[in-house]
Amino acid sequence: MKQVNILMMGGKRCGKTTVLASMYGEINKALAGTALRLEVEDPQTEQELVRARASIARKMEDFKIPLTRVEVDDNPTSALKTYSFRLVVEGGSRIPFKIHDIPGEWLTDSHQREVKNLVKECQVIIIAIDTPYLFSKMTSKGYGIYHEEYNKPLEIANFFKNSLSVENVEDRMILFVPIKCERYYHLTNTPQLNICKRNYMQELIDAIGCGYRDLLMYLRSTAALVNNCTMAITPILSAGGIDFVRFRTDAETGKVISLYQEPEFLHEYEQGYSPKFCEQPMIYALIYILLQELGEAAAPKRFGGGPKLFRGMNQTQMVMAVETLRKKLKRNTGNHPEDGFYFIQNPKDL
Numbered sequence: 001m002k003q004v005n006i007l008m009m010g011g012k013r014c015g016k017t018t019v020l021a022s023m024y025g026e027i028n029k030a031l032a033g034t035a036l037r038l039e040v041e042d043p044q045t046e047q048e049l050v051r052a053r054a055s056i057a058r059k060m061e062d063f064k065i066p067l068t069r070v071e072v073d074d075n076p077t078s079a080l081k082t083y084s085f086r087l088v089v090e091g092g093s094r095i096p097f098k099i100h101d102i103p104g105e106w107l108t109d110s111h112q113r114e115v116k117n118l119v120k121e122c123q124v125i126i127i128a129i130d131t132p133y134l135f136s137k138m139t140s141k142g143y144g145i146y147h148e149e150y151n152k153p154l155e156i157a158n159f160f161k162n163s164l165s166v167e168n169v170e171d172r173m174i175l176f177v178p179i180k181c182e183r184y185y186h187l188t189n190t191p192q193l194n195i196c197k198r199n200y201m202q203e204l205i206d207a208i209g210c211g212y213r214d215l216l217m218y219l220r221s222t223a224a225l226v227n228n229c230t231m232a233i234t235p236i237l238s239a240g241g242i243d244f245v246r247f248r249t250d251a252e253t254g255k256v257i258s259l260y261q262e263p264e265f266l267h268e269y270e271q272g273y274s275p276k277f278c279e280q281p282m283i284y285a286l287i288y289i290l291l292q293e294l295g296e297a298a299a300p301k302r303f304g305g306g307p308k309l310f311r312g313m314n315q316t317q318m319v320m321a322v323e324t325l326r327k328k329l330k331r332n333t334g335n336h337p338e339d340g341f342y343f344i345q346n347p348k349d350l
């Protein structure tokens, strides 16, 4: 592959652009000490990220009024959106770094072929999960009542099972990224609120297990997948200082309305726009891609060995970048997840 390609899928309007804007604000701190830096490539990407940031910042102001309503936006864009970045290697060489955001409907309609072709080009697939829909209004199935409708887990599973071959997915990293985790993170970490001492971030892992059961079973169904496909859960607080509180159905329109408010008991430095963990999926992705590249570089020349993607970097720089990023990677210790971070399968030993 000549460029880094990451595919993002998930329910509509779940907050993907907002997460990308927060990620971009943080990733270069994580890359400090490596020979790499991420930059925006085109003005349109820049504009979109600025707009998403302004929108969430405006919301943070609105949420100072308790129980501010957010209505589910019914006007999602129905086109593929590509965010163009570049990885700049010390010394000047540039690696195109693209994040493709596909509308959820594309998994079931006539665009399936296009998505399939896109998957072939992508090293990493991100499944964005709207966490309140997954976790709130819990049912006996182990996930929330709105999860199937809004996060589309069945459509995602069917797409993987029916439209992709094992070769399409086996050498990939698949990240489950629960976004808007504020409420559950703050509840877990605020003793005044967590009277039953529950670890909501840990419970989130079980909810993902139940909510994406079909997909997970499929991705673990053959030796080829188990031995090659990397899977992890990397939760995100896309905005920081706002908590989802509950859903309400509007009596007149029948629409589901989410209620948000400023969290209680937050330290001053956590109030307002203070996203957390947004850089983590990119750290996971970069380590994975660097390791893949190092693996190929180690392959004998006649099999086309030697770094292709990171041509401007020598092997030592690549190894050092992996080591630096590894130190910043949030991960589970043994079977114990940390803040909901959890490797489901880690065959490449990240």
Ligand SMILES: Nc1nc2c(ncn2[C@@H]2O[C@H](COP(=O)(O)OP(=O)(O)O)[C@@H](O)[C@H]2O)c(=O)[nH]1
Residues within 6 Å of the ligand: 011, 012, 013, 014, 015, 016, 017, 018, 019, 052, 055, 056, 059, 070, 073, 076, 179, 180, 237, 238, 239, 242, 260
């Ligand atoms: N309350 C709340 N709203 C959010 C959050 N993330 C995004 N939004 C809002 O939800 C809407 C859709 O977000 P966007 O990032 O454009 O979603 P996308 O369609 O998946 O790219 C925007 O109005 C955002 O400001 C969040 O963490 N909390």
Ligand SMILES: [Mg+2]
Residues within 6 Å of the ligand: 016, 017, 018, 101
């Ligand atoms: Mg978007």
